[in-house]
Amino acid sequence: MRVVGALLRKELLVELRTLESVPGMALFAVTTFVVFHFALNQNTVSGQEAAGILWVTLLFAAMLGINRLFVADADQGGFDGFLLAPVDRSALLFAKALSLLAYLFVLELVAVPAFALLLLGPPLGQALPSLLAPLALGDLGVAAIGTLIAAMTVRTRARDLLGPMLTLPLLVPVVIGCARASAPLLQATSGDGGVGPGSLPLRWLGTLALYDLVFGLIAYAVFDFLLED
Amino acid sequence: MRSPSLRALSISTVAAFCVALSLVFFYAPIEAEEGFLQKIFYLHVPLAIVSLSGFVIGGLLAIAHLRTRDQRWDLRSYVAIHMSLIFGAAVLLTGSIWARASWGHWWVWNEPTLVSFLIIFLLYATYQPLRFAIEDPERQARYASVFAITAGAFVPLNFMAVRLSASYVHPRVLGSSSNLPGPMMLTFLVSLGAMALLFATLCSYELAAKRTRILLKARSRILGFQ
Numbered sequence: 001m002r003v004v005g006a007l008l009r010k011e012l013l014v015e016l017r018t019l020e021s022v023p024g025m026a027l028f029a030v031t032t033f034v035v036f037h038f039a040l041n042q043n044t045v046s047g048q049e050a051a052g053i054l055w056v057t058l059l060f061a062a063m064l065g066i067n068r069l070f071v072a073d074a075d076q077g078g079f080d081g082f083l084l085a086p087v088d089r090s091a092l093l094f095a096k097a098l099s100l101l102a103y104l105f106v107l108e109l110v111a112v113p114a115f116a117l118l119l120l121g122p123p124l125g126q127a128l129p130s131l132l133a134p135l136a137l138g139d140l141g142v143a144a145i146g147t148l149i150a151a152m153t154v155r156t157r158a159r160d161l162l163g164p165m166l167t168l169p170l171l172v173p174v175v176i177g178c179a180r181a182s183a184p185l186l187q188a189t190s191g192d193g194g195v196g197p198g199s200l201p202l203r204w205l206g207t208l209a210l211y212d213l214v215f216g217l218i219a220y221a222v223f224d225f226l227l228e229d
Numbered sequence: 230m231r232s233p234s235l236r237a238l239s240i241s242t243v244a245a246f247c248v249a250l251s252l253v254f255f256y257a258p259i260e261a262e263e264g265f266l267q268k269i270f271y272l273h274v275p276l277a278i279v280s281l282s283g284f285v286i287g288g289l290l291a292i293a294h295l296r297t298r299d300q301r302w303d304l305r306s307y308v309a310i311h312m313s314l315i316f317g318a319a320v321l322l323t324g325s326i327w328a329r330a331s332w333g334h335w336w337v338w339n340e341p342t343l344v345s346f347l348i349i350f351l352l353y354a355t356y357q358p359l360r361f362a363i364e365d366p367e368r369q370a371r372y373a374s375v376f377a378i379t380a381g382a383f384v385p386l387n388f389m390a391v392r393l394s395a396s397y398v399h400p401r402v403l404g405s406s407s408n409l410p411g412p413m414m415l416t417f418l419v420s421l422g423a424m425a426l427l428f429a430t431l432c433s434y435e436l437a438a439k440r441t442r443i444l445l446k447a448r449s450r451i452l453g454f455q
Contacts, residue, residue, distance in 0.1 A: 148379065152359070152372055152375060152376060153359065155363070155368075156359065156362035156363050156372075157362040157363075157364075158358070158362050159362075161358075162355065162358060162359055162362060165355045165358070166352070166355050166359065166376075168351075169348050169349075169351045169352035169355075169383075170352060170379070170380075170383060172348050172387065172390075172391075173386060173387055173390035173391070176390050176391065176393075177390065203393070204393075207389070207390055207393055210386075211386060211390065214382065214386060215379075215382075218378070218379055218382050219379075221378075222295075222375045222378055222379065225295055225371050225374070225375050226371075226372065226375055228368075228371065229365075229367075229368060
């Protein structure tokens with residue numbers, strides 16, 4: 001636990017001093033919303049369309065962070081230093097996943113209000129509390145899978161290419177779950193004819209939670225093998 | 230572990246395919262709704278089942294590799310996934326033809342089985358790029374095994390997620406509505422067996438070729454050829 005804390009502190013400190021990932025991710029997300037506005041030629045979106053745009057943007061922005069997650073460790077000897085320390089190797093997985101989770105949190109802190117401001121038709125205020133659930137579960141899945149894939153691809157020749165290629169198919173179920181769960185929340189009128197967002201589909205949250213759990217366990221089981229040399 | 234002799238496997242595969250195809254064309258009744266077209270079912274579904282099983286088997290072999298550190302398990306895992314990928318391309322092709330003929334479109338999105346298969350296919354298509362982007366052979370085998378295990382677990386989960394997301398159009402073969410009439414079921418099972426034999430035979434051939442190549446490399450190194 002202490003090791004995870006120390007590693008997490010180091011991650012966040014490095015990010016805070018270099019500002020390599022998070023500002024880029026946030027800026028990318030906002031720019032993508034602008035691109036969507038022109039590409040779709042629409043001023044406002046709602047419902048499934050809105051959920052799709054939000055999640056595709058968040059996913060691609062997260063990909064930028066995932067690609068950079070282990071680069072400093074691989075290039076500047078961080079792996080060697082960590083392997084010399086007499087600590088459990090899974091600590092690195094937890095620390096990296098938690099720092100990626102923190103990056104995603106900051107990203108959404110910028111991207112979700114920007115989305116509400118730039119593209120979303122119906123007001124966000126009412127839907128926001130329920131939207132937190134799919135956001136949190138989606139972030140967990142992205143963090144678990146992203147950390148595993150980042151560790152897998154960082155020491156390959158074409159890491160910038162392989163990272164997204166491997167991550168995207170693995171995250172399709174997360175996108176399905178998140179986009180379906182948030183679609184009714186972003187609707188102008190709820191399904192039963194009333195005004196305001198519809199209710200949160202619990203079925204999708206259950207699927208998401210199961211997916212996160214399974215991939216968290218898989219990442220925990222196989223991560224050690226990625227760090228052996 | 231010695232694989233069964235290639236000749237015996239090849240002969241039994243050819244024999245099984247002869248039996249399966251004659252059953253498909255001469256024994257199985259013409260389906261009432263889809264007519265002759267439904268025959269592609271005896272090709273498409275066994276291909277899909279064998280291909281998916283091959284992916285999962287590749288993951289299990291990868292677990293064996295990580296546990297024993299024996300490179301031969303990694304070779305087997307590689308061959309299983311490689312062959313499943315080729316079968317997978319055939320699944321997408323036959324599925325597309327079937328979809329065109331029976332629903333009028335080459336690709337149907339609200340059809341969870343085909344869509345999940347595409348996602349799995351796209352994921353496994355990155356197996357070889359990942360593998361061959363790593364130079365060190367030991368690390369290559371280890372990373373490929375990690376990928377094979379992750380992806381192997383993804384296969385059933387992905388099916389679950391995609392199936393939840395769409396309405397049911399696909400004919401369910403195995404599962405709650407498995408009520409094929411007797412002759413059709415028999416033909417289907419024989420086709421499935423033939424396809425599994427084909428998979429095993431092709432895997433054995435590829436394994437034999439890979440082993441020979443490794444042996445040849447080792448020998449020529451001893452003799453000083455480069």
